[in-house]
Amino acid sequence: MKININKNELRKASIFSLVMVLIVGMGYLTLEPAITKASATANSSVNVNLSVDPTLSINTPTTVTMSPNITGTGTSTGSAIWTVTTNSASGWKLEVNASASPAMVSGSNNFADYTEGVLGTPETWSVAASAAEFGFTASGTFAESKYTSNKYQSFQGATKIQVSHSGTGPDAGDSTTVGFKAEVGASKSQPTGSYQAVITGTATSLP
Amino acid sequence: MDVALVFSLLVMFIFFLQISFSFWEKAGGLVAGSADSSIKVSVDVVPSISIDSPSDVDLSPNIQETGSATGSATWNIKTNNSNGWKLEVSALDTPAMKSGSDSFADYTEGTPGTPETWSISSSDSEFGFGASGSYADASFSGNKYLGFDGSNRIQVAHRNAQAGGSGDDTTVNFKAEVGSGHNQPDGTYSATVTATATTL
Numbered sequence: 001m002k003i004n005i006n007k008n009e010l011r012k013a014s015i016f017s018l019v020m021v022l023i024v025g026m027g028y029l030t031l032e033p034a035i036t037k038a039s040a041t042a043n044s045s046v047n048v049n050l051s052v053d054p055t056l057s058i059n060t061p062t063t064v065t066m067s068p069n070i071t072g073t074g075t076s077t078g079s080a081i082w083t084v085t086t087n088s089a090s091g092w093k094l095e096v097n098a099s100a101s102p103a104m105v106s107g108s109n110n111f112a113d114y115t116e117g118v119l120g121t122p123e124t125w126s127v128a129a130s131a132a133e134f135g136f137t138a139s140g141t142f143a144e145s146k147y148t149s150n151k152y153q154s155f156q157g158a159t160k161i162q163v164s165h166s167g168t169g170p171d172a173g174d175s176t177t178v179g180f181k182a183e184v185g186a187s188k189s190q191p192t193g194s195y196q197a198v199i200t201g202t203a204t205s206l207p
Numbered sequence: 208m209d210v211a212l213v214f215s216l217l218v219m220f221i222f223f224l225q226i227s228f229s230f231w232e233k234a235g236g237l238v239a240g241s242a243d244s245s246i247k248v249s250v251d252v253v254p255s256i257s258i259d260s261p262s263d264v265d266l267s268p269n270i271q272e273t274g275s276a277t278g279s280a281t282w283n284i285k286t287n288n289s290n291g292w293k294l295e296v297s298a299l300d301t302p303a304m305k306s307g308s309d310s311f312a313d314y315t316e317g318t319p320g321t322p323e324t325w326s327i328s329s330s331d332s333e334f335g336f337g338a339s340g341s342y343a344d345a346s347f348s349g350n351k352y353l354g355f356d357g358s359n360r361i362q363v364a365h366r367n368a369q370a371g372g373s374g375d376d377t378t379v380n381f382k383a384e385v386g387s388g389h390n391q392p393d394g395t396y397s398a399t400v401t402a403t404a405t406t407l
Contacts, residue, residue, distance in 0.1 A: 040288070042258040045401040046280045048381050050304065050311075050334075051269040054393035087272065089309060089392035170390040205393075 056086040058094075058203040066182060070190070075183040080199070081140075083175045084166075088205035093165035094176050096136065099198035101157030104134035104182060106193035111182050113154035120161075122151035129185040134197060138163035140176040152181060160202055167206070256286035258294075258404040259374075266383055270391070275384035280400070281340075285374040288406035291367040294377050295360035296336065299399035303355040304334035304383060306394035311383050314354035320361075322351035329386040334398065338363035340377040352382060360403055367407065 059082060066078035086092050104111040114135025116123045127133045135152040138144060142164040153161070164176040178201070184190040259282060266276035286292045304311040314335025316323045327333045335352040338344065342364040347353075353361065364377040379402070385391040 038254075039406045040254050040256045040286075041403055041405045042256050042284075043401055043403050044258045044260045044282060045299075045399055046261050047263040048266065048278065048280075048304070048398040048400055049263060050266040050276055050383050050396040052306075052385065052391050052393050052396060053269045053271045055272045085390070087390050087393045089307075089394060170392050172390045 052087065054086070054088050054205050056084065056088060056092060056203055056205045058085075058201060059083045061201075064180060066180060070182070070184050073184045073186050073188065073190075075181060077179065077181045079177050079179045080201075081175050081177050082201040082203070083173050084203040085171060085173045086203070086205050087170040089169050091166040091169045091206045092171065092174070093162055093204050093206060094142075095160035095162045095202045095204070096155075096178055097158050097160045097200050097202070098155040099158070099200065101155070102134065103155040103157075103197040103199070104195045105197070106191070106195040109191040109193055109195070111184075111190075111195060113156070114152055114181075116153050120153065122146050122153040124150070125152045125181060125183075127183045127185050129187040132182070132184045132188050132190045134180070134182040134195075136163075136181070136199075137179045138176055139179065140164060140174075142166050142174050142176055150179075155197070155199075165206070169205075252287065254286065254288040254406045256284065256288065256292060256404050256406050258285075258402060259283045264381060266381060270383070270385050273385045273387045273389065273391075275382060277380065277382045279378050279380045280402075281376050281378045282402045282404070283374040283376050284370055284404045286370045286404070286406055289369050290407040291365065292370060292375070293362055293365040293405050293407060294342075295362045295403045295405070296355075296379055297358050297360045297401050297403070298355035299358070299401070301355075301357035302334065303357075303398040303400070304396045305398070306392070306396040309392040309394055309396070311391075311396060312354075313356070314352055314382075316353055320353070322346050322353040324350070325352045325382060325384075327384050327386055329388040332383070332385040332389050332391045334381070334383040336363075336382070336400075337380040338377060339380060340364060340375075342366045342375055343377055350380075352380075355398075355400070365407070 061080040064078040064080050066076040068076055070076050084092050102110045102113045111132045111134035114133045135154050137150055137152045138147040166174055261280040264278040264280050266278040270276050284292050302310045302313045311332045311334035314333045335354045337352045338347040344364055366375055
């Protein structure tokens, strides 16, 4: 069998092969250092922790002088505003209580704590003609809804009664107004005197 | 047959001859009447780098309403790379310091990316970092701070030479502050910071 080889094609193929061998060889020689000396990395992580402690504060309102003075019979009102500031993310609650029972006293004389029809359920103010009573209500954005429409209830001595709350926080200063009311019934003879109730507002951050 | 063709064929012949010799040599190199046996012993020393794992950092003191808290972590780098190393830090989250849905903003320097003396607005709460040590980048000198940029690595130190025998230390200083007019939700905040050492 006779094979015809084109001389020019053989020469081109040979030169092409030579060029490819040289290109591959030179490429390897060029890249090899970079391949074997690629940069190395190492990682290390830490947790950085910080505690922001819960804080809560409440202002001290000025003493409340109810007005007008009661002359014989009639009513007198006043109010105090408590402002709660906290960084609690879950909010706060405000409760009030009295230092005495009944709350409003003058020596041995007193106003009875307001007697709502259902104990603990605020209601529209109403006092029997033969009674002298003292009670409170709450108002403001965060006041409990049970006090809406100017409804009143009685103090229960040292027992804390929640009057408002906020379920979110932090709060830079949320105010609640606690309104006080005293009345001497039309047929009641209330001893004269300067009556006083010490009311404490307690703010607590919610869990 | 012209000269080019002869030359090309000659080069290819030598190339394949070398390859054949290489295989033959590895196969034992048996030659009649000879008892020589040679081997090549070679070793590649490749660049390597390691970084230690410092313990977690509790910033102190706890912040009560307002104020600042600080802490630091020191990373030690060992490498045999004669060109040296660089150290970068990044944060897992954006912003870095979080507690549930609450967070400290990443420190906002006047010129982004340029460390500066710590200063935040009274209405803000922010968290940032600085770097110190022999190899800390000069931009952090003078107790200057920068904010994290999420997972983007920020170089804090480098050395253009092989690390010392016991390694090279770099301290990353962390700082958080609640401005006097800011009400930061209470909670335990945490930032996961990753340090990456790379050979140059």
